[in-house]
Amino acid sequence: MKEAPDPEPKAGEVRIRVEASGVNFADIMGRLGLYPDLPPIPVVPGYEVSGHIDAVGAGVAPNWAGRDVLAATRFGGYADTICVPINQVFARPPGMSALEAASIPINYFTAWQLIVVMGGLKANETVLIHSAGGGVGIAATQIAKHIGAQVIGTASAAKHAELRALGTDHLIDYRTEDFETRTREITNGRGVELILDAVGGESWKKGYRVLAPTGRLGIFGISAAVSGKERSLLGMLATLARAPWFQFNPLSLMNANKGVFGVNLGHMWGEIDRQRQWADQLLNLWTQGAIKPKVARTFPFAEAPQAHHFVQDRRNIGKVLLVT
Template identity: 40%
Template sequence: MRKIVIPSAGSYDVLRLEEHPDPTPGPGEVQIAVEAAGVNYADCVVRMGLYESAKKYVGWPITPGFEVAGTVAAVGEGVKDLKAGARVLAVTRFGGYASQVVVPRHQVFARPSRLKVEEAAAFPAVHLTAWYALHELVRLRPGMKILIHSAAGGVGSALIQIARLAGCFVVGVVGASHKVEAARQLGADVVIDKRSEPLWETAARHAPDGYDIVLDANGAETLRHSYKHLGPGGRLIVYGFHTMMPRRGGRPDYVKLAVDFVRTPRFSPLDLCNDNKSVLAFNLSYLFPRADLLKEAMDQLLGWVEEGKLTTPPLKTYPLAQVADAHRAIESGTTVGKLVLTV
C-alpha cells in the first residue's frame, strides 16, 4: 500500500509518500481500498505537531486523514453485513491518506448513489462536525438567527445547509469576494465579506437583538465579538482556532501562538449565568468511538443526500503525491469548499 507518512512535526517537506505492507482487518473491522481521501485543516495542524488527539492516540510517525471513500477489500471476523466490492465511505481517526485503511465497522457507511467517490470522501468529517454542532449541542427552531464564520469552507458549507433545512435565518461570513457567491448558492440568507465591509456592524444590523447561535472556528480573532453578539439565551459554538495558524510557510509562528493564546477570551461561569449565554466546544476526533452517535448522524445526513436536500460544496482534487500542494492551498485561506486527494 501507499501512504503519506509524517515522521515528525514540520512543514510540507515532512509529508513523505511511502510503500508499506497492506493492513489486515481484525475482528469487527473493515479493510477499505481507498480511492479518495478528504483533506481538512486539522490535517495541517497534525503535521505541525499541534493536534492533541494525534499526540494522544498515535504520536510519531503518523499518517493524517479523517475521511475516505472507496470499496470494501476485506472484512474481519464478525462483520456479516458488508461484502468485498461494496462502495463505502468512512471516518478514520488518522490514517486516511493511504491506499488501504482498516477501521471499525461502525465507522463505515454505504456510499449514496448521488455521490461520486471524491464527493463521498469529502463528506463525513465536515458534515458530522456540522451535525454535531447543530443537532447534538443545540436544538434548532425555525426562525433562529445563526451566524456562521468561514461560511464558504467545508464545515461552513455544511452548517449553512443544515441550518436552512431547519428553517433558520443564516448569516454567513467569508474572507474574500470570490467566496460570497459560493455561500449564497448554499442557501445563506445574507453573506458578509469581512474584507470589504465592517463585519460586526453588518452582523448587528441583521440581528439587532443578537444571534441565537454563532459558530466560530477562528479563535482569538473573533471569539470575543462572537460572544458579544449573542442574544439572550444565545450559544457560541467553538470547533477550531484557525486564525492562530500560519497562512504560508507551513510552520507555526510560536510568538503569534503565544500572543493569541493570551488574547483568547476566558469565559467565567458567573458571567455566563449573568449574561444568559453559553459557550460550547468540541473536537470531532474524540467522538469516533461513539457508534450510536455516528449512526444517528450519518443516517440522517445520508438520508438528506439521497433526498437531494444536501449538496456537496465545490471540490478541488490533488493526486496523493501532491499532498503538499493541498496543504499549502488549505492553509492559505483562499480555498472554497473541500479539497480531496485521489489515491
Template identity: 35%
Template sequence: MNAEGLIEVVLPGKVEPEGLEIRHGAVPAAGPGQVVIRMEATGVSFAEQQMRRGRYYDQPAFPFVPGYDVVGTVLATGEGVDPDLVGTRVAALLKVGGWASHVRVDAADVVEVPDGVGAAQAETLVVNGITAWQMLHRKARVRAGQTVLVHGANGGVGSVLVQLARAAGAKVIGTASARHHDALRERGVTPVDYRDEDIAARVRELAPGGVDAVFDHVGGRGLVDSWRLLAPGGTLVSYGSASTRDNEGSKQWPVLELLGRVWLWNALPNRRRAYFFNVWAGRALARNRFRARLRADLTQVFTALQRGDVTARIAAQLPLGRAAEALRLAESGTVVGKVVLTP
C-alpha cells in the same frame, strides 16, 4: 489481497507540503472485528494543515500517515464481521491514516454510503458533515425562524453549516471574503466581508436583538465578539483556533484558552451558553454511544445530500501521489470546496 500493494503518504515532521513522503508496503490484513477498505477518496482538511506545522492539539508523534476521513470499498473482513460487507462502499472518520491506498479500521466505525452517492461526493461530507450536523442540531439545536452567524461560511465546515441551517429554516449570516459573496447569496445567506467590515457592527445591524447561534472556528480575540453578539438564550459553538495556525509555541494553549473562556462564560449568571465542540468527545468513555451517534448523524447528512439540501463541493481531485500539491492547493485559500485525494 497483498498483491495489490499498499501506498501511503507519510508526514515525517514539521515540513512544507513538498516534504511529504511516499511509502510502499504490504496491504494490511483485517484482524478480528476489522475491515480493510480500498480507498476511493480521502480529503485534505484544516486538520492536516495544522498537523504539518505540529499545531493540531492532539496529533500523534511524527512520523505518521495523515488523513482525517476515508471513503472506499470494503476489500476484506476479519473474524466476527459479516463477510457480505465485502464490496460495500463505506465511509469512516479516522483522525489520521486516511492518506493511504488501503485503510484498516474497526467494522463498527464504518458507515455505509447510499447508492448513487459517489466516493468524492461522500468524502466532502464526512468530517465536515458530521461536524456541521452535530454543532447545529446537537449543540445549538437551531430551529426554524432563528438567526445564526457562521464564520468562514465558504469553508469546508462553514459551507455545509449554512446549507443545513437554511434547510432547517434558519436565517443565516455568513462571514467570507467578498469574492464568495455572490455564491453565498445564491444559497440564501446574507454575507459579511470579514476583511473590510466591522463584523460585530454589521451583524448588529442585521440582527439588532442578537443572533441565536454563532459558529466560530477562528478563536482568538474575535471569540469575545461572537459571545457578545448572542441574543438571550443564544448559543456559541467554538470549534477551532484557525487564527493561531501559524503561531509558535504550545499547540495545546489555544485550545486550553478556548476551554477556559467557555467555562467562565457558562459560570456567569446569564441565559447564554457556550460550547467547545470536539467531534471525538465522549468516544473514550462511551464508545458504542459515540459510534451510534456518528452513524445516525452521517446518515442524516447523506440523506440531506440526496434530497438536495446540501451539495458536495469538490474543489479538485488529485491522485494520492500528488498529496503535496493537494495540500498546497488547500492551503492557498484560492479554491472553493474540498480538495480530494483519489487512488
C-alpha cells in the same frame, strides 16, 4: 509517499481500497505541530475516506465485501488502502459519488453536532457561520437552511457570489468589514441565536458580545493560531491570550443568558453509536436532496502538500480531497 504491504483486517475490521480522502484543517495543524492528538511522527494523517471494501476480518458479515462505503478514520486516511473498524464504516447510498462520500464524515458530522445536537438551531432563528466557504461552513449552511434558519456567513469578497448561490442569506467580508458591527446591522441590533466559530482569539470575544439572549457560541477550532506556513508557538499563545477567558465564567454566562460549547469530533470515538445515528439522518437528507457536498478541488496523493497550501491559503469553496 512510500509503498508498504497491504494491511490485513483484524477482527471487527474491513479493508477499504480508497478512492478519495478528505483534507481537514486539523491535518494542517498536525503538520505544524499544533495539534496535540496527532501521534508522534512518522504518522499517516487523515480522518475520512471513501472507497470499496475488498476484504473483511473475523466477525464482520461477508456481504460487506464489495460494497461502496465512506468511513471515519482515526488517522491513516492519506493512503490508498486502510483497515477500519466496521462500526466506523457507512454504506454509500446508491448514486453517491466517491468524492461526495469522502466529503461527509468530518464536515457534515461536525456541522450536525454544532447546529442540531448542541446548537439547537430552530426555524426562523439566525446563525452566524465563520469561514462560510469551507467544508464545515457549507455543510452547516445546508443544514441550517433545511431547518428554516437564516444564515449570515463570513468569507472574503471573492467568494460571496458563489456562497449566495449556495444559500447564504447575508455575507460579511471579514477582510474589510467588522463582523460584530455588520451582524448587529443585519439583525437590527438583536444579535444571533447561534455562532459557529473555528477562528478563535478575538473572534470568540466579539462573537460572544453579538449573541442574542439565549444565544449559543459553538467553538470548533482555532485557525487564528496558524498565521504562517511554519510552526509558531508564539502565534498560538498570542491567539489564546486574546480569548475571552473571563467572559466565559459561570456567573457571566448566567447573567447574560448565553451559552458557550465546544466541538471536537476527534474526541468522539467513544460515541460512534451516536454518530451512526447522525449519519443515518444526514445520508437520508442527501437522498432527499436537502444536502449536497461541494468539492472545491481534488489533488493526487503525491500533491498532498499542495492540497494543504490550497486550504491554508483560503482558496477553497467547499471540500478539498486527495484522490488515488
